[in-house]
Amino acid sequence: MPEPPDTPTRRRFSTSERAALYLAADGYCTRCGTDLESGWHADHVTPYSLDGPTDVLNGQALCAPCNLKKGSKQLMQLRQWQRRAVDAFYASDSENFLVSATPGAGKTKFSLYLAQDLLQRGIVDRVAVVAPSDNLRVQWADEASAAGLPLYPVAPGDSDGYNKAGYTGCVVTYQQLLGTGGSLMRHAMRRRTFVILDEVHHAGDNKSWGEALRTAVEPAVHRLCLTGTPWRRDATSPIPFVRYDTDGTVAVDYAYEYGAAVADGVCRRIEFHAYDGEARWTDPARVRRSTIEENGKSHVSVEFTAKLGANMPDEDVSAALDTVYEPKYAWMPSILAQADAMLTEVREDVPDAAGLVIAERQWLAQGYAELLQQITGTRPPVVVSDPKADPGSRIAKSQIDQFRRGTGRWIVAVKMISEGVDIPRLAVGVYASKTQTPLFYRQVVGRFVRTRPNEEINARLIIPAVPELMRHAREIEEELRHQLEIAAEEDAKDREEGGGSSGQGMLDFRTPLSASESVFDRAILQGDEVSAEELASAQAKAQELGIPRAYAANLVPLLRAQASQAQVVATAQPVPQPREAEIPHYRREKMLRQAVETLARKVAYRRRVQPKDINIDLLRAGHPKRSKATVEELEAMLKTLTGWAAEA
Template identity: 55%
Template sequence: MPEQPATPPRRLFNASERVALYLAADGQCTNCRATLAPGWHADHVAPYSHGGATDVINGQALCPTCNLQKGNNVANSAREWQTHARDLFLSQPKKNFTVAATPGAGKTWFSLALAKLLKEEGTIERIIVVVPTDALRSQWADAAEETGLSLMPVTGPDDYDKAGYDGCVVTYAQAARGVGSNLLRRITRRPTIALLDEIHHAGEKRAWGDGLTDALEHAVHRICLTGTPWRKDATSPIPFVNYDNDGKVVVDFAYEYGTAVSDGVCRRIEFHAYDGEARWADCGKISSSSLGNNLAEADVSAALDTVLQPNQPWMPALLAQADRALDELRQEIPDAGGLVVAHEMYHARAYAEILKHVTGQEPTVVLSDDPEAKTKIDTFRGSSTKWLVAVRMVSEGVDIKRLAVGVYATKIRTPLFFRQVVGRFVRTRKDEEFNARLYIPAVPALMDHAREIEEELRHQLAIEFERERKAREDAGYSQGAFDFDRQPLSATEATFDRAILNGDEVTPEEIGRAEIWCRANDIPMTFATRVARGHRSMQQDGIEVISPEAVPVVAIPRHRRERMLRGEVDTLVGKAAYKMGIPKKDFNYQLRKEGFPPRAKATIEELERIQAFLLKRLGEL
């Protein structure tokens, strides 16, 4: 039987490793020696972003205060994918260059840094940024300042070419019609780069695409950005991009969710699906069904109509469960926030009242007709308020990195919208290691979307596995119309159906046993899904799961330890070779000259010495 590919490096410490770190620290913070309370942090001694391994030998138990004061000193450096995308563009400059990068990966920073480089080289003089919404104008302008550029968020005609600025930020509506389109056409006669954020919005209206084409005709370069793949719509062609024979957009550079998670750029997300029984009347006919049944489209819409009613038990039960999960996480991440995506404005107001009753705090409510919507989002972003309730307003582009728990309470079941919502929860902050969690109705369409996202993650990890194996060998969104004849009658409470994580579906029974184990071992309940998966894996391998009453003993079989170490060393070699700008096989040759044996023949002790050597070398590079 061929050797299984080594597992790529994990960013998160698993439950057994957390127990080991807690015991090794005698229940005290390794730094300040304070008693570790629930919510203590499992931290990398050598930062993960520097190549530090996720292993007990590179871990330490810290209190939240000490860990959050510890930086990795690379917050503003370019990520590897951003460097690769930049180098690809510079090697073959194109007028139109399309980049698809998963939400949270850093498309804004990449495009602004590229624009600054081209401006410093004299290739361009002006920068035009086109965004989907008014709120994103200021957000992009703020981000530009951090990269050394000054961009004016356009609110009037004088802002398009204002003196003292490197360019401006406009919406697609401003750029594609009227005075704005004419002004941009004139401005771009000077060498200009256009950065088009979420370019698929240019296809929402035919006039937008035509107007945008005219406005940016003379731009030297047009960088098209998207975090959500789309297919061609013959009625709304999108300018500046190409399509393949199947109608899917062709990108020049792609950075997908699976790779981003593997790299630690994005966090993993757990999908927790909740079922329930709905009963409704349609043209006088009484119908009932659970959400998980395979229903006709109209019946799915009717069932969701019913359970999403604020006066039915389903939503209050789901909101209470989500709030409990958020409370648990806030023991470790004090400012962690939650987002409820509502379907209607009256739903949003009612959900906010339910959350106020549950939490004792006033949630932030953002509605499309609220002139203060942007201000409310900005205030929420910088606060530690628990909950934000919105109707689509935070579905795309808005960067609130502290969002950690979500409730998908809308009837919209398109893959595009679902992925936009998921993208609100995958953004990372340094020194935070947790899975985000999205609560969804257990309707088949949404379950399929969740599985597709997880399958992409599995696919990308499989690619990483294969790459590592070869390296070793070389070295030796639509919505149904509202039916006025339909009347929601009643719904049961939301009941937990399953969790979806890493392609596995974890049952309520497994979660329940894992929660007991977590409580007994002082492990935050947010780790319960991962603990459940770990217990299942151990049982499949014939390893007895430690009972909650027993004192936890961490014993990793030697062969597993060796395989894990070999995989970590292989990854460190790849990182070191990349930083030195040499092929991986040449770096392996250097290791031989240092006296290290081939990894396939190395013992655990020798692998540990190689690992220590590589960590030191990476710190010097």
């Protein structure tokens, strides 16, 4: 029996596939544009040696000289944003270049590609990477090796590793550049060097780090700075090799943010679920006097009570969070129970999906692990970041690596997994940190947005209903909605044209008294706030339709449109209303069109083709142009794309 066309071991394109590739190229070489003559090559876009499939979606028609020139030295395949960032780097003609890309978008792969390209062009002779932690130092070396770029991870105290024979370069941490490490790095740069500064904002953790970095890598030919989120200037700890705007915000040379990544299918969409609750505590340092009549006598009360969602001074926010985060009070046990129920829903579709709790302190993390053991029957691992203890960091890395490869439900961390750690199966998170800065918040969000093949799920992050954290969530979701609208406009245009601390905490005289059970306040999705009632209705509708409850939040806009339409019908007069008044129908059409745009981009990403190619495939499948499609036609289009996504 002949092999089926999609068998991965089949290397040669069939006669019909060659014909399809020739016709798709209009008889011209895809690379140089010359006429294809006898002996032209049907070539793999992603090389067969790298598990590229033998089918027309991964094929291209090349003339013989172009295919032979391509050879085995082909660099890794890039996403569209990565190719644009490479072009922007060369166009800038600057020694320093800052890229801000959302976690999970592929900053490491982009950087290693650029390093390989600079080496092949003869612009540099070696590569050096500076990372924020020992864990990331080893991770960079591993990923560089997998990409064919041997970089040596220099251990603390190893004076020979900075220019080790047999390696193209080295990987060190910012801390290693203090003292002799900086001079050793500078000495190694007698040869032309390309330097990658990962999460460069860490160079501002203290003034000495920035000064050491400047001295160590100043001789480099090019310096590529990477970050997940732009930051503002810290006058006490200036960060070298970056520019700032007049308002003190870092000036980015190329940006690829979360909204664009979701629109391109590079990252998952995330739902923010905010929970309120009441906290009670005492604070002898701040005596609030109020008269309480009890048995006819007046008393002085030093007790404070507040709801998380209320507007209150920063000091009260900190105290309220300290209280509700206590494992012994009702808020955290109820939060963890809700989170585990969410994880169970997700695991119906993704059996190895996992959850992460970000804790404020080590003793709190241990308490959460005990609570999760009571809920699930299994005690999750607890990882602690301690940069002063190298052995401890190695233990933490081992725990994280084991969890990444396993199928366990939960992992608890004390700000250990805020950046740089890749665990793509994380799908549910609990934010139990007092840190409210946008940088840290987005780093945590980045742990849950990494995609895997053949997964169509929304990640979920549970947060306290504190106004500042809610504001960060809204900003991220508004950014997503804006990028989706831009993507839709670009596709339409193409069609028209034909184309905190890890220790035990500080001395604190406040005394937490109690915390109520958590109360679901609202979810934030696509910039809209979803109430508890709406989410419950959506979950019931999902169950009725045979859709996993994990997708319930996506149904809310449709249910709103249906409810509005029903209300219009119920209150309408017997006289027929003109179609122009049917606003709910338009909203439904707009929602479906956005869903089609998003899914088409995801299919394009999975097939490694351009979005316009998916548009052509839809037309060939008998669907009309999206700009002219009716609601029913859009629904049919969405069904077709869903099938393609499952096959890709």
